[in-house]
Amino acid sequence: xxxxxxxxxxxxxxxxxxxxxxxVDLRGAAARAAAGATPKVQELIGKLGETDxxxxxxxxxxxxxxxxxxxEAAGSLALALESPNKWLRVAAAEALASIGRxxxxxxxxxxxxxEDPDDDVRAAAEKAAEKIESAPAAKSRIMEGPAGG
Numbered sequence: 001x002x003x004x005x006x007x008x009x010x011x012x013x014x015x016x017x018x019x020x021x022x023x024v025d026l027r028g029a030a031a032r033a034a035a036g037a038t039p040k041v042q043e044l045i046g047k048l049g050e051t052d053x054x055x056x057x058x059x060x061x062x063x064x065x066x067x068x069x070x071x072e073a074a075g076s077l078a079l080a081l082e083s084p085n086k087w088l089r090v091a092a093a094e095a096l097a098s099i100g101r102x103x104x105x106x107x108x109x110x111x112x113x114x115e116d117p118d119d120d121v122r123a124a125a126e127k128a129a130e131k132i133e134s135a136p137a138a139k140s141r142i143m144e145g146p147a148g149g
Contacts, residue, residue, distance in 0.1 A: 056088050089124070093113060096110055103128075
């Protein structure tokens with residue numbers, strides 16, 4: 001696959017091979033990150049892949065409410081951005097926005113979604129990309145401690 005991505009004479013073959021390699025990398029990274037998540041986050045990650053769109057969307061919304069505590073779900077949420085279901089794509093983008101800076105590794109997937117043909121999806125992706133890029137690093141927030149403290 002890597003040889004095709006680098007050396008094939010057909011640019012479409014190179015692009016397709018590169019996309020397939022990225023997808024494999026993202027799935028592997030998502031699985032590795034999920035293994036280190038809390039049981040609650042692991043349960044919600046599992047529900048992201050449900051065939052019932054309502055269940056998957058509800059899981060993405062629950063991950064959004066967890067914010068940075070759901071950072072291990074970023075790769076799985078990036079995969080959900082490719083769902084044929086508009087509302088799951090919106091919910092996944094919103095969850096990544098709530099995760100903030102810890103979603104930087106999947107920012108390219110979010111930015112790709114800014115070209116979605118659906119206005120709601122595009123708006124959610126644009127907002128998510130902006131929040132991910134502008135969010136302060138979690139470590140600096142922890143180091144600052146409570147306000148006035």
